[in-house]
Amino acid sequence: MLRLYNTLSKTKEEFKPIDPGKVGMYNCGPTVYDYAHIGNLNAFLVADILRRQLEYNGYEVRQIMNITDVGHLTADDVNQADTGEDKMLKAVKRENKTPADIADFYTEKFFEDLKKLNIKKAAYYPRATAHIPQMIKIISGLIERGLAYEINGNVFYDIAKFSGYGKLSGKKIEDLKVGARLEEHPDKKNPWDFALWLKAPKEHILKWKSPWSLGYPGWHIECSAMSMEYLGETLDIHTGGEDHIFPHHENEIAQSEGFTGKKFSNYWLHNRFLLIDGAKMSKSKGNFYALKDIEEKGYIPMTFRLLILGSHYRSNLNFTENGIEQAKNNFKKISDWINNLENISQNIENPLPAEIDFSYIYLKRFEEAMNDDLNTPLALSVLYELITETNKLLTENKLGEKNAKNILVFWKKINKVFGLIIEKNITEIPAEISALAKERKIIRENKDFKKSDELREKIEKRGYTVEDLKNNNYLIKKL
Ligand code: AMP
Ligand code: ZN
Numbered sequence: 001m002l003r004l005y006n007t008l009s010k011t012k013e014e015f016k017p018i019d020p021g022k023v024g025m026y027n028c029g030p031t032v033y034d035y036a037h038i039g040n041l042n043a044f045l046v047a048d049i050l051r052r053q054l055e056y057n058g059y060e061v062r063q064i065m066n067i068t069d070v071g072h073l074t075a076d077d078v079n080q081a082d083t084g085e086d087k088m089l090k091a092v093k094r095e096n097k098t099p100a101d102i103a104d105f106y107t108e109k110f111f112e113d114l115k116k117l118n119i120k121k122a123a124y125y126p127r128a129t130a131h132i133p134q135m136i137k138i139i140s141g142l143i144e145r146g147l148a149y150e151i152n153g154n155v156f157y158d159i160a161k162f163s164g165y166g167k168l169s170g171k172k173i174e175d176l177k178v179g180a181r182l183e184e185h186p187d188k189k190n191p192w193d194f195a196l197w198l199k200a201p202k203e204h205i206l207k208w209k210s211p212w213s214l215g216y217p218g219w220h221i222e223c224s225a226m227s228m229e230y231l232g233e234t235l236d237i238h239t240g241g242e243d244h245i246f247p248h249h250e251n252e253i254a255q256s257e258g259f260t261g262k263k264f265s266n267y268w269l270h271n272r273f274l275l276i277d278g279a280k281m282s283k284s285k286g287n288f289y290a291l292k293d294i295e296e297k298g299y300i301p302m303t304f305r306l307l308i309l310g311s312h313y314r315s316n317l318n319f320t321e322n323g324i325e326q327a328k329n330n331f332k333k334i335s336d337w338i339n340n341l342e343n344i345s346q347n348i349e350n351p352l353p354a355e356i357d358f359s360y361i362y363l364k365r366f367e368e369a370m371n372d373d374l375n376t377p378l379a380l381s382v383l384y385e386l387i388t389e390t391n392k393l394l395t396e397n398k399l400g401e402k403n404a405k406n407i408l409v410f411w412k413k414i415n416k417v418f419g420l421i422i423e424k425n426i427t428e429i430p431a432e433i434s435a436l437a438k439e440r441k442i443i444r445e446n447k448d449f450k451k452s453d454e455l456r457e458k459i460e461k462r463g464y465t466v467e468d469l470k471n472n473n474y475l476i477k478k479l
Helices: 038-056 087-095 099-116 128-144 173-177 221-231 242-260 291-296 301-309 321-347 359-371 376-395 401-418 431-445 449-461
Strands: 003-006 011-014 022-027 060-065 148-151 154-157 194-199 215-217 235-241 265-271 274-276 317-319 464-468 474-478
Touching: 003 265, 022 038, 022 221, 038 060, 038 235, 038 265, 038 274, 038 291, 038 301, 038 359, 038 401, 060 221, 087 099, 128 148, 128 154, 128 194, 128 215, 128 221, 128 242, 154 242, 194 242, 221 235, 221 242, 235 242, 242 265, 291 301, 301 317, 301 321, 301 376, 317 321, 321 376, 321 401, 321 474, 359 376, 359 401, 376 401, 431 449, 431 464, 431 474, 449 464
Parallel strands: 022 060, 022 235, 235 265, 274 317
Antiparallel strands: 003 011, 148 154, 154 194, 194 215, 464 474
């Protein structure tokens, strides 16, 4: 039974999809105006791990992630994020390219990062600019229902009219009144209202016709439009980083539920922020990393994936040099373990007589950890425990071919969720070498050690060696 912490109820709930066996999941995706930073990638990795765990539990997941190529303004922290420059337009000025070129370039880079991190492809990555008609339809509906108003070609959501406002973030309109500034937009009736559509100033490049003005959408409306377009009016799961709880997701609820009259999403999952050396990432502080920066420091993307797995998505991961170095060592530990097991399961002769499969106990513990709100650090600790146990058995020559195979089956199962790509370093043993080793074993059983040494030399001349184990077992290795 999968339990997930729902930001809406503020409790861990048993996950129950709308349609048995199927899950519709929407993840807030990247704003493609720059390289994704490792905080963004953290959010996408969490979505990937959630999807994989749902699939592990037998669900068929339809995952949709948007690409924001218009309308995400820079002053996100300020009240309703209606102010500041459009992030896309900022990049247009910086790089002297068209908005479409900027979006294409960084979308491509985003997909490259996903591939490097072994993040599964969503069913679809809709782009905001391709869904303006759907946004206009919702905005028109909200005006008809008296939840939104138009002034001078601008449309705002009158949040006081939506009784459920604040149910996700816990914010009350009274709280919003404190510190809200009316001068943010002169046409707003109330400072806490948020923009659905804005009339474009002359110099604004991205603009579309609408019943109200030649303009552009507010940031929040795109996610209501695209999620409902591809997943229907009620989603099973909606995810994003904690910064999105307010205002983005609170506003998505107001827009979607105001329009359909139905519940928008049954489960809301939010990952805590990744910090760098204990601080928020920002370009001005110079602590802003993209995946390529980490690669340049000598860490492969899988190290970053493992680092993310090592921390629970609902706690702040503090990115430090020490932490990633530790993840690198752990990744090597896992890789060596897998390769050892592969070699044993393929190349060892004479399985040990009584081998009892013990991996299922670990599998049960892994499942319990992951089904308890995706407790990846606990699930990883179960794996590390198994590695320690197997390595001990290996040194004592108590791990035979059969158990090595069982453990590899266990690994393949859990790695469907972890999603780590381990480079194989398996020794393929030619038949001739196997035959020589077998011959040598018989000779050793007959205690003809001179002949046995000659055969060892013969094997070594061909680039292999035999390691003698207890009970006359042996392991062939490449020199
Ligand atoms: P954006 O491109 O700004 O819309 O962000 C894409 C996703 O990354 C959103 O779900 C954000 O909440 C998330 N995000 C942004 N910064 C961080 C961070 N430092 N740590 C974790 N998630 C983040
Ligand atoms: Zn969104």
